[in-house]
Amino acid sequence: MIVTYNWLQDFVDIRLSPEQLADKLTLAGLEVVSCKHIGGDVVFEIEITSNRPDWLSVYGVAREVAAITGEKLKLGDRCSVLGTRAKHPAPSTKNLITIQDKKDCPYYSYRIIRNLQIKPSAADIARRLELANLRSVNCVVDLTNYLLFETGQPMHAFDLDKLSLEQGIIVRRATQKEKLVTIDGIERQLNPDILVIADNLKPLAIAGVMGGKDTEVTSATKNILLETAVFDSILVRRMRQKLALQSEAAYRFERGVDLAATPRVSLECASLIAKCSNGKLAEFKESGSKKIADRYVTLETDLVNRALGIQITAKECKSILTALGFTVKNKSASLQVKIPSFRQDVKKEVDLIEEVARIYGFDRILSSLPKISPQQASVLDLTAYLKEILFALGLNETITYSLIDKASLTKLKINLTPVEIRNPLSKEQEILRPTILTGLLNCVAHNLNQKQNQISLFEIAKIFHADDRANPVEQPVLGIALCGERTLLLDQGVVKDVFGLLHMKGILETVFSRLGIKGFAITPLTVSKDEFIIQAGAQELGRVFLPADAQLDAFEIKNKKVFLAQLDLTKLFSLAQMEKKFLPAAKYPQITRDMSFIVKDDLAVSRILEAISALGQPLENVKIVDYYRGKQIPKGFRALTISCIYRSNQRTLTEEDVSSIQEKAVRLLVDSFGVKMR
Numbered sequence: 001m002i003v004t005y006n007w008l009q010d011f012v013d014i015r016l017s018p019e020q021l022a023d024k025l026t027l028a029g030l031e032v033v034s035c036k037h038i039g040g041d042v043v044f045e046i047e048i049t050s051n052r053p054d055w056l057s058v059y060g061v062a063r064e065v066a067a068i069t070g071e072k073l074k075l076g077d078r079c080s081v082l083g084t085r086a087k088h089p090a091p092s093t094k095n096l097i098t099i100q101d102k103k104d105c106p107y108y109s110y111r112i113i114r115n116l117q118i119k120p121s122a123a124d125i126a127r128r129l130e131l132a133n134l135r136s137v138n139c140v141v142d143l144t145n146y147l148l149f150e151t152g153q154p155m156h157a158f159d160l161d162k163l164s165l166e167q168g169i170i171v172r173r174a175t176q177k178e179k180l181v182t183i184d185g186i187e188r189q190l191n192p193d194i195l196v197i198a199d200n201l202k203p204l205a206i207a208g209v210m211g212g213k214d215t216e217v218t219s220a221t222k223n224i225l226l227e228t229a230v231f232d233s234i235l236v237r238r239m240r241q242k243l244a245l246q247s248e249a250a251y252r253f254e255r256g257v258d259l260a261a262t263p264r265v266s267l268e269c270a271s272l273i274a275k276c277s278n279g280k281l282a283e284f285k286e287s288g289s290k291k292i293a294d295r296y297v298t299l300e301t302d303l304v305n306r307a308l309g310i311q312i313t314a315k316e317c318k319s320i321l322t323a324l325g326f327t328v329k330n331k332s333a334s335l336q337v338k339i340p341s342f343r344q345d346v347k348k349e350v351d352l353i354e355e356v357a358r359i360y361g362f363d364r365i366l367s368s369l370p371k372i373s374p375q376q377a378s379v380l381d382l383t384a385y386l387k388e389i390l391f392a393l394g395l396n397e398t399i400t401y402s403l404i405d406k407a408s409l410t411k412l413k414i415n416l417t418p419v420e421i422r423n424p425l426s427k428e429q430e431i432l433r434p435t436i437l438t439g440l441l442n443c444v445a446h447n448l449n450q451k452q453n454q455i456s457l458f459e460i461a462k463i464f465h466a467d468d469r470a471n472p473v474e475q476p477v478l479g480i481a482l483c484g485e486r487t488l489l490l491d492q493g494v495v496k497d498v499f500g501l502l503h504m505k506g507i508l509e510t511v512f513s514r515l516g517i518k519g520f521a522i523t524p525l526t527v528s529k530d531e532f533i534i535q536a537g538a539q540e541l542g543r544v545f546l547p548a549d550a551q552l553d554a555f556e557i558k559n560k561k562v563f564l565a566q567l568d569l570t571k572l573f574s575l576a577q578m579e580k581k582f583l584p585a586a587k588y589p590q591i592t593r594d595m596s597f598i599v600k601d602d603l604a605v606s607r608i609l610e611a612i613s614a615l616g617q618p619l620e621n622v623k624i625v626d627y628y629r630g631k632q633i634p635k636g637f638r639a640l641t642i643s644c645i646y647r648s649n650q651r652t653l654t655e656e657d658v659s660s661i662q663e664k665a666v667r668l669l670v671d672s673f674g675v676k677m678r
Contacts, residue, residue, distance in 0.1 A: 400439030
């Protein structure tokens with residue numbers, strides 16, 4: 001879009017320099033790609049987005065300038081190189097307009113001006129057209145082009161004496177064999193995909209794209225028919241692409257013109273042509289609807305502030321929208337906004353927020369992080385999060401039946417009093433399950449029968465037990481089952497990793513850690529170590545089970561080890577701490593020192609880690625990095641390697657800083673836990 005600085009001055013008093021104005025327009029969304037000083041004027045080349053056809057006119061850009069600068073937009077009879085506007089006679093009853101499809105052409109009108117004297121245009125008009133990359137032709141053609149650039153409404157003037165209007169103007173689709181030589185001198189082959197303006201003999205123009213050569217206005221023209229219309233934007237775009245024909249008119253029609261303004265622009269252009277060429281306004285005819293249904297959108301000021309992160313009042317919002325041509329009714333903080341006909345792109349409240357942001361100034365909206373208010377996670381949120389953790393650990397979810405048979409409890413040798421069904425449908429549905437483990441064992445057996453070697457399952461469901469009045473009580477639980485082995489591809493090659501108790505422990509530790517639960521432990525309940533208590537603090541959360549071979553045989557699981565766990569989700573979620581604390585990345589490097597030693601099997605590693613961690617700064621972290629049993633290790637012992645990580649937040653540590661506390665750690669291991677250093 002080409003517009004000049006002086007042309008904009010016709011509509012708004014600009015107190016900014018051209019360069020300052022270019023910056024303001026660009027920040028508001030009208031990207032000024034070039035700003036050139038030419039012969040006492042400044043030419044702006046503006047990149048217009050396809051959803052803003054109202055910017056494809058000098059008047060539309062001037063409206064934006066007025067809103068941005070806070071100046072008033074000049075309306076009505078204005079100070080312009082064109083002067084004032086005239087009035088037109090009443091509509092004529094002669095020479096009909098026939099529109100075959102109102103979808104193709106919602107509105108069509110023409111005005112006839114007679115006894116013209118075709119002459120060159122005024123110097124100011126010719127100069128502005130030249131700056132807009134259009135050559136001056138004559139006063140009639142130049143005024144249609146001038147008003148096109150000024151208002152965004154394309155128009156076309158026909159030589160009236162070259163038309164056959166016995167049947168009036170016809171807006172129709174072309175036939176397959178019709179041809180038309182357009183104003184550029186090229187013969188165009190037409191077809192039914194092309195909409196034409198025609199008289200009773202021939203096509204006169206390609207609707208919304210380009211007029212015909214035979215009916216163009218020349219120096220010999222005495223009478224003209226001035227066409228002003230609205231055509232379907234999609235149809236114009238397809239015609240333009242099919243004919244490989246571009247024009248200023250098509251550029252605007254395919255983006256949409258303002259139907260409500262079309263009759264006014266038509267009268268404005270006709271009156272100017274009559275004045276400049278000493279012609280006389282004659283017949284006027286229109287067809288189609290020029291009414292547009294009113295559209296309203298409610299804008300809440302609070303939403304504007306939340307969306308943009310600013311503090312702006314309803315009064316300021318109203319002032320901005322009014323300057324942009326919207327009609328606003330103020331209802332305290334809620335604004336009822338009437339959408340003008342030239343803003344068909346505005347459909348929702350968010351569109352109005354964008355308009356406020358553009359004129360308020362994106363450069364005034366400071367970058368900031370959103371305010372996050374911590375909220376208590378719901379049971380559904382925690383359940384979904386727990387599933388995500390287990391999925392990430394490689395477990396698969398299973399769903400088993402809530403109704404089971406009594407024999408399942410006998411197989412598992414669990415002493416529980418179940419809730420019985422009074423009228424069971426089958427023997428397999430006698431009771432409500434008091435544990436989730438029977439269903440998981442059935443799933444393990446089924447997968448083994450399907451030749452699956454890696455079985456890692458979990459289920460989140462409800463179990464049932466009776467209260468004091470024998471009423472069933474639901475209890476949500478998490479069940480986990482591990483069996484078989486997983487195949488790992490390491491640098492050393494393919495490794496078979498058989499599931500064991502440590503895998504179950506690792507899964508549970510990850511779950512506790514991700515849920516923010518501290519101080520948990522997994523301790524054996526029996527001497528045989530086939531059942532373990534899962535604790536957090538003094539509260540028991542569940543159990544880990546290692547079913548005996550006889551129990552597994554009852555479920556048809558042969559020659560396999562199965563590791564089961566069941567946790568009470570009500571207790572687990574009550575301890576969850578979902579608040580996260582993020583720390584900046586460390587500024588100074590760490591120093592790592594390892595300690596290898598032999599320790600008795602019955603000594604809990606957690607006690608060793610807790611004791612060393614209590615040594616404090618600059619010790620940052622302590623972890624197990626290696627575990628070994630073999631010929632070199634005595635029976636009843638195991639070899640461990642602990643890695644101590646040292647770091648300071650104030651400076652880079654030296655060897656002397658680390659040595660003293662490392663020696664304390666070694667003495668602690670030897671004196672307090674009786675380990676043998678390696």
